[in-house]
Amino acid sequence: MADHISVSQISNYIGQDVVLKGWVYNRTDKGKLSFLLVRDGTGFIQCVAFKGDLTPELFETISHLPQESSVIITGSVREDKRAPGIPGGYEVGIKDLQVVQTADPDYPMSLKDHGPDFALDNRHLWIRMQSQWAILRIRATVMAATREWLDTNGFIEMSTPILTPAAAEGTTTLFETEYFDEGKAYLAQTGQLYNEANIFSFGKVYCFGPTFRAEKSKTRRHLTEFWMLEPEIAFCDLDGLMEVEEQMLTHIIQRVLRDRMPELKSLGRDISKLEKIVAPFPRISYDDAGKMIDELREKETDPEKKALLAFEWGMDFGAPHETAITNQFETPVFVYGYPSAVKAFYMEPWPGRPEVCKSVDLLAPEGYGEIFGGSERMSDHDLLLSRIRAQKLPEEAFKWYLELRKYGSVPHSGFGMGTERVTSWICGIEHIREAIAFPRTIKRVYP
RNA sequence: UCCUGGCUAGCUCAAUUGGCAGAGCGAGCGGCUGUUAACCGCUAGGUUCUAGGUUCAAGUCCUAGGCCAGGAGCCA
Structure with missing residues (x-):
């Protein structure tokens, strides 16, 4: 008792x-x-x-x-x-x-609205407020439901290193630290490459931990430290990957609806929009998404917004493009087959169309944009080596990664899920910083 | 890195053409048996981000700087 x-x-x-x-x-x-x-x-x-x-x-x-x-x-x-x-x-x-x-009567967080500067300086107290409590409870359920689905579908959780020897993708900016006598080490921006090794021992794996991006992104969708889930699956092509993504996300939404209804209601979330999130999700190609943007740009009357929708084949979609696309749907939508030039070096080329790769982004509705990003990985040793050389990546650092393609290489795929982006969308909140207890942004490491 | 906006009481904000520094909430005291952001009365609370400048007079105008936010790019 x-x-x-x-x-x-x-x-x-x-x-x-x-x-x-x-x-x-x-x-x-x-x-x-x-x-x-x-x-x-x-x-x-x-x-x-x-x-x-x-x-x-x-x-x-x-x-x-x-x-x-x-x-x-x-x-x-x-x-x-x-x-x-x-x-x-x-x-x-x-x-x-x-x-x-008896609390000191000068408690600074009144129950009224607060500006972001004040609220974030007092994040250690702000998390006590009902709205923040509800968001972080939902976040925990998102994470629990994610693990629950993976664990009951044959995945095993592997922990990938946070301290890594080199840029995994060679493109993004990394946090750097001294590593004894071994020179520089970097905070991981992904565990994917290690999971590609793990699948050859375990088949289906995932890692779920903090990941770090030192890019100077200053938007409501970015954190410098965020929690990313990364499943990786052997013997899985791009279609199989999309199936995993939509099944897992559907489970997450259903679990939140089941267990966190009072929290969703206290946030004023439109529950009916979440109830529509059931697999399968629409799948459109990059080519068709580009045409869709062209049409939407034609209809746009605001010259400023029109300019933001400027698009020509070959460029990556920006936030305005993603918003325009997702506004056409009530569920998340897959966009697959991006130009290889705007994606990472390890993505499998499209058969017969080498300028396109077998990549897929899952874009959330209501303007929330990319929540999952994944691809089928390149499985041919020589092709991968040529891509590493073409991008002038340090070949020595990728020696082990290349070896994976020498000993029993198979088609395999994986994706990354931004936990806080998913949480923000489910909660219907304005800013990703509220979807983690102590956000790290370009201007904040306190408290 | 670039563009835009903001900075006035603990918090959220107002202050007309350059003319006495204001309100609500919060805090303190008092009142009320059903409050939901309660209400009513009273009290306290200010280096108007910083440094210069213009002016009889600057929260307001000018110059420089600082800090924060939103957006672009980049990405989950």
Whole structure:
């Protein structure tokens, strides 16, 4: 028997006396009544103190409790439609209250809106707010559902190194650090190359960890440190990869809808939009996506937006292009077959069309853009070697990677999922920085 | 790196043509038995980002700098 219960389980205790341990999120006084909105990590619940039920000293204490004071409350649970909270509709009539610590009354995070600078400087306190709590709970469910789907579909989790010897893709900027007498080491921007080794031992694998990008990206879709899931699958072509992606994402959405409905509602998310996210998703080629953009640009009347939609075959899609495409669909949409020139060196060429590669991006609706990026990997040793040489990558560093193509090479594919991008989309929030507890951006490493 | 915008009370913001530094929330005190961003009364709270400059007078105009944000590029 636990010595206290959690708010998330409150509906099991109607009519009973319970003990709650938590923090005063808000307090409203009304004469002989004092309403405390108490959070305990699992939910938010209204606790009501009535002067006539308590000693004068205790009521005086309760009606002056500062926001964020830590408390242990004993009281009786009852249903009441008026009661706010998560799940809401229940409240606790206070019979006793023990103050663990009276919070300093200068707590800076009022329950009103805050600007980004202030909110981020106070991120260690901001995460206590209901909106942030809901987002980060959903994030945890996204991650749990991801692992759940992979683990029940034959994948095993491999940990790939964070400290790596060289640029994996040779294109992006990496964080650099000294590594004893071995020269420079770099924080990993992907575990993919290692997972390509892992599949030859384990078949289907994934890694799920932090990844680092030192690019000076300054947008609502970028973090310098984010959590990326990367499955890699032996004997899998591009079509097989898309199937894995849509099945896994469908599972994630279903699990969030099942387990995090109160959190989604508290964020004001349009649930009906999430309920439509069921595999299969539309698959369109880069060529067709380009034509779609041409048509949309013709229809666009705003000259500024029109200019942003400028497109010619061969260029990568920017954020405005992705938004234009995804606005045509209610589910995520696959765009496959990008020009090889704008993608990484290791992607398998399209049969008969060497200028195109077997790459696929999964773009989320409502303007959220790329959430998954993947490809079928090049499986021919000599072709891969020629690409490494053509891109002037350090051949020695890729010696082991090339060897994978010498000993039992097979068609294989994999993708990366941006956890915070998926979470942002599911939550319907404006900025990716709210989808991780302590965001790292180009201008922030504090707190 | 480039483009754009912002910086005034703890927070969110207002301040007309250059003319007395303001409000709401938060904090403190008091009132009210059903509050949901409660309400009502009272109190405290300011180096207007920094440094120069113009002016009788600068939150406002000029110059330089700092910080933050949004977007582009790049990417998940």
